[in-house]
Amino acid sequence: MTVFFPATDFSGVPGVLGKIVRERVRDYHGADPDVGASRPAARRFEAALKQPGLSLIAEVKRASPSQGAIAPLDPATAARDYQQGGARAISCLTEPRHFSGSKEALLEVVEAVSLPVIRKDFVVHPAMLREAADWGASAALLMVSVLGEATGPYLTLAEHLGLDALVEVHDEAELELALNLNPRIIGVNNRDLTTLHIDLSQSPRLIRLARERGYAGVLVAESGYSNARDLAELHDLADAVLVGSSLAGSGNLAQAARELMAQ
Numbered sequence: 474m475t476v477f478f479p480a481t482d483f484s485g486v487p488g489v490l491g492k493i494v495r496e497r498v499r500d501y502h503g504a505d506p507d508v509g510a511s512r513p514a515a516r517r518f519e520a521a522l523k524q525p526g527l528s529l530i531a532e533v534k535r536a537s538p539s540q541g542a543i544a545p546l547d548p549a550t551a552a553r554d555y556q557q558g559g560a561r562a563i564s565c566l567t568e569p570r571h572f573s574g575s576k577e578a579l580l581e582v583v584e585a586v587s588l589p590v591i592r593k594d595f596v597v598h599p600a601m602l603r604e605a606a607d608w609g610a611s612a613a614l615l616m617v618s619v620l621g622e623a624t625g626p627y628l629t630l631a632e633h634l635g636l637d638a639l640v641e642v643h644d645e646a647e648l649e650l651a652l653n654l655n656p657r658i659i660g661v662n663n664r665d666l667t668t669l670h671i672d673l674s675q676s677p678r679l680i681r682l683a684r685e686r687g688y689a690g691v692l693v694a695e696s697g698y699s700n701a702r703d704l705a706e707l708h709d710l711a712d713a714v715l716v717g718s719s720l721a722g723s724g725n726l727a728q729a730a731r732e733l734m735a736q
């Protein structure tokens with residue numbers, strides 16, 4: 474299928490995010506943009522997040538630009554532990570240089586658990602979504618800070634491939650852009666990926682704003698959560714929370730997940 478992509482100029486993406494994005498652009502330079510025939514939507518990721526109560530998306534995260542090495546997790550074991558600890562979906566990084574992610578990690582996670590899995594990467598090329606579908610992911614991350622006006626076409630592409638999309642925003646302007654596309658799932662990242670600074674008030678604030686604007690889709694709070702207290706106000710506000718570092722570095726992933734979600 475053919476999707477119109479506005480010229481995407483990633484040279485303006487600032488900071489750490491810009492560096493990673495330009496590396497990913499080079500990685501996929503010349504990759505085949507053809508995504509093939511349409512695939513049926515399973516909507517498993519979305520359905521997992523819509524269950525009653527705050528849903529946990531637990532992330533297989535071995536390293537990050539802010540922390541360096543977090544833990545030498547075996548992806549399959551980590552995903553199984555998260556599932557046992559009550560996670561409703563698994564996020565798996567596939568970015569290799571800064572997050573120690575890989576295709577293999579994603580394949581192992583998909584194989585290990587019955588939960589839906591989201592491919593966590595810096596999507597800058599249609600081939601990355603085709604791969605996500607081929608590798609068995611149920612969803613992929615689309616970052617408005619990276620894709621800007623191209624977020625719409627990428628949403629169409631994800632839909633075409635039967636993938637759910639988590640449309641990630643960090644500030645009001647990005648939220649406005651996302652709301653105009655009316656995606657089924659919006660995530661608000663507490664971390665500014667250009668500076669790596671975390672502000673835990675960002676998600677609740679923008680989630681409230683989205684609801685005030687009449688947004689009726691699924692809302693996800695992302696990043697920086699390390700204990701049950703941090704989640705207190707999210708229980709009646711967000712549909713889901715995305716947590717990586719604090720769980721991954723805990724030493725006991727199932728127990729850490731249970732303790733985090735306890736009210």
Ligand SMILES: O=P(O)(O)OC[C@@H](O)[C@@H](O)c1c[nH]c2ccccc12
Nearest residue numbers: 662695696697698715716717718719
């Ligand atoms: O490790 P944390 O602070 O719990 O955050 C998890 C997740 O939100 C974070 O990994 C993330 C959110 N959006 C991203 C985009 C790219 C890379 C990583 C991310």
